[in-house]
Amino acid sequence: MPRLPAPPLPKGLRPRPKPPGDDNGAGVADTLDPLEAGVTAVxxxxxxxxxxxxxxxxxxxxxxxxxxxxxxxxxxTLFAFLNQAVTGVFLAMYYRPDASGGAYESVRYITTDAFLGQFVRGMHKWGASVMIILIFLHMGRVFFFGAYKYPRELTWIIGVVLLILTLAMGFTGYLLPLDQRAYWATVVGVNINAGGPFIGPYLSNFLFGGADFGATTLSRFYAIHMLIIPGAIVALIGAHLYLVTKLGITAPPWLKAEPEKQFQPETDV
Amino acid sequence: MPGAFEGETVTRRRFMVGVANGAGALAAAAFTLPALAFAVGPVFSHEQWTWQPIGPSSDFPNDNFVTRVIQIQQGPLGAAGNVNNTLAYVRTRNPAIDTEPEDQYNHWIALSSRCMHLGCPVRWTPAAARFICPCHGGVYDIRGMVAGGPPVRPLDRFYTRFNHATGLVEVGPRYSVNSELRRFSPRYPGEPLDGIGQYLYPRQFAQPKPPPGVSQKK
Structure with a gap:
C-alpha cells in the first residue's frame, strides 16, 4: 500500500527509531509515540x-x-450565559460589595485603572442585555414554530423559569455599581415588589435585609446575583438541554409532513 | 402488602428505604433550614431607632421647609455611609393649616422626602409651595397631601419631640399616614392606606416601634 510522505515534524514529535537488537521488544516503542498521547489519554x-x-x-x-x-x-443564548459567567467570575476578583463606598470605588477602579477592566466589565454589562434579547428571540422562535407543544411542554416551562431567573439576574446586578442610578433603580424596584398584596411588604423586607435599604442590602444582592441564581440557572440549563436532546427538535411548521403511505393489503401483507 | 411473616405491615426493604431517605432528608434539613432562617431573619427582627437631634426650634419656620439629613438605623452593622441617609423636610406646626390633632410628637412637622408612588426623592419647590417628584410626576402640598400624579397616599412623616435637656428638636421613627393624616405603622411606597388598602398591606415586623404613648394603627 502506498504511503503518504511523512510531514516535517519537529524533533520531539518524530517517531522514535526502533531500538537496535532483536525485535522481541517491538510494540513498546509504539505505545510511547507522543503523537498518540492524546488519544491514549482519552x-x-x-x-x-x-x-x-x-x-x-x-x-x-x-x-x-x-x-x-x-x-x-x-x-x-447559552453562549451569552457562558460569557456572563466567565466575565462575572473575573469581575468578582476586583469587586468589593461594600455599601459604605467601597463598591463604587472598586467599580471605578475596574473601569478606569485595571488592565482590560473596562473591556471585561463592558462585556458583562452589554452581554447582559444581549442575553435578554437572545432569550426573547429564542422564545419567539419556539412560540411561532409551535415547538412548545406536546411532548415539549416541560422544556418550555423550564425555559420560562430560566427567563425569570435571568430577569432577576438583571435586577440584582443593576445595584452592584452602587451609583445613583443603581441605588434609585433598586429602591423603585423593591418598592414595586412591595406592591404585591399581603406578601409584598415581607418580600421587600427580605430583599432589603430589613425595613429599608441598609448596610447588608448590597451584600445580599451580590450573594443572590453571583451564587444563588447562577447555580439555579446552570442546573436548569442542564435539564433544558437534556430534554432538547432526549425529545429531539421540531421541524419548521411550513414543512408538510411526509404523506402517509397507504396500507395496501395486496402488497404489504 | 405482602410481608415476610403473618401480620407484617412494613417489609424490611420498605423500612430500610424509609430510614435511608429519612436520614438523608434530616441531614439536608439540618443545614438548609438554619441557613434559610438566617437569610429571612431580618424580616422578623425589629429595627432600633435612636432620636436624632436636628437643631434648635428657632431653625424651623412655620410656612417653609428646612432640610435635615438623618440616618436610618439598620441592624447591628449600623450605618453604611450614604445609603443609610434619608432626607426630612421640617417646619414648625402651623395651626392655621395643620388640622390633625396635636400631641407631644408633632410640634414640628417632619416629612419624609420619599415619594409615595415608588420611593423616589421628592423636592420642595417654594415658588409653587409644592413637593414635586422627578420620576413620575407626583405632587404634594405643604402638608404632604397628594396634589396630583400617581402617589397613593400623603408623604410619610417622622415623629418629632423637644429635648429639654439639650434644648434641641429631635427626630424619631418614621410613620405613614392615610388621606386623613391618621397615623399608621410605616408602609412601603405604593401601598394605599385608605379603605381596603390598609388590610392588603399588613404591618411589617421589621419596622421600628412607635414612641411610647402614641396611638398608631398597626
Whole structure:
C-alpha cells in the first residue's frame, strides 16, 4: 500500500527509531509515540467513564429536514450565559460589595485603572442585555414554530423559569455599581415588589435585609446575583438541554409532513 | 402488602428505604433550614431607632421647609455611609393649616422626602409651595397631601419631640399616614392606606416601634 510522505515534524514529535537488537521488544516503542498521547489519554478516561456515547448522544443526533438559522438562537443564548459567567467570575476578583463606598470605588477602579477592566466589565454589562434579547428571540422562535407543544411542554416551562431567573439576574446586578442610578433603580424596584398584596411588604423586607435599604442590602444582592441564581440557572440549563436532546427538535411548521403511505393489503401483507 | 411473616405491615426493604431517605432528608434539613432562617431573619427582627437631634426650634419656620439629613438605623452593622441617609423636610406646626390633632410628637412637622408612588426623592419647590417628584410626576402640598400624579397616599412623616435637656428638636421613627393624616405603622411606597388598602398591606415586623404613648394603627 502506498504511503503518504511523512510531514516535517519537529524533533520531539518524530517517531522514535526502533531500538537496535532483536525485535522481541517491538510494540513498546509504539505505545510511547507522543503523537498518540492524546488519544491514549482519552481512551484511558473513556474506558473508565464511557462518556463517548454520551457525547455522541448529545452532539451527533438526527435533526429534521428544514432546520435553519433560527434554530441557533438557543445555543446563542447559552453562549451569552457562558460569557456572563466567565466575565462575572473575573469581575468578582476586583469587586468589593461594600455599601459604605467601597463598591463604587472598586467599580471605578475596574473601569478606569485595571488592565482590560473596562473591556471585561463592558462585556458583562452589554452581554447582559444581549442575553435578554437572545432569550426573547429564542422564545419567539419556539412560540411561532409551535415547538412548545406536546411532548415539549416541560422544556418550555423550564425555559420560562430560566427567563425569570435571568430577569432577576438583571435586577440584582443593576445595584452592584452602587451609583445613583443603581441605588434609585433598586429602591423603585423593591418598592414595586412591595406592591404585591399581603406578601409584598415581607418580600421587600427580605430583599432589603430589613425595613429599608441598609448596610447588608448590597451584600445580599451580590450573594443572590453571583451564587444563588447562577447555580439555579446552570442546573436548569442542564435539564433544558437534556430534554432538547432526549425529545429531539421540531421541524419548521411550513414543512408538510411526509404523506402517509397507504396500507395496501395486496402488497404489504 | 405482602410481608415476610403473618401480620407484617412494613417489609424490611420498605423500612430500610424509609430510614435511608429519612436520614438523608434530616441531614439536608439540618443545614438548609438554619441557613434559610438566617437569610429571612431580618424580616422578623425589629429595627432600633435612636432620636436624632436636628437643631434648635428657632431653625424651623412655620410656612417653609428646612432640610435635615438623618440616618436610618439598620441592624447591628449600623450605618453604611450614604445609603443609610434619608432626607426630612421640617417646619414648625402651623395651626392655621395643620388640622390633625396635636400631641407631644408633632410640634414640628417632619416629612419624609420619599415619594409615595415608588420611593423616589421628592423636592420642595417654594415658588409653587409644592413637593414635586422627578420620576413620575407626583405632587404634594405643604402638608404632604397628594396634589396630583400617581402617589397613593400623603408623604410619610417622622415623629418629632423637644429635648429639654439639650434644648434641641429631635427626630424619631418614621410613620405613614392615610388621606386623613391618621397615623399608621410605616408602609412601603405604593401601598394605599385608605379603605381596603390598609388590610392588603399588613404591618411589617421589621419596622421600628412607635414612641411610647402614641396611638398608631398597626
Amino acid at each position: 481512551d484511558w478516561i473513556d474506558e473508565r467513564t464511557s462518556l463517548t456515547p454520551v457525547g455522541r448522544w448529545l452532539l451527533f443526533r438526527k435533526v429534521p429536514r428544514g432546520v435553519n438559522w433560527y434554530y441557533t438562537l438557543g445555543s446563542a
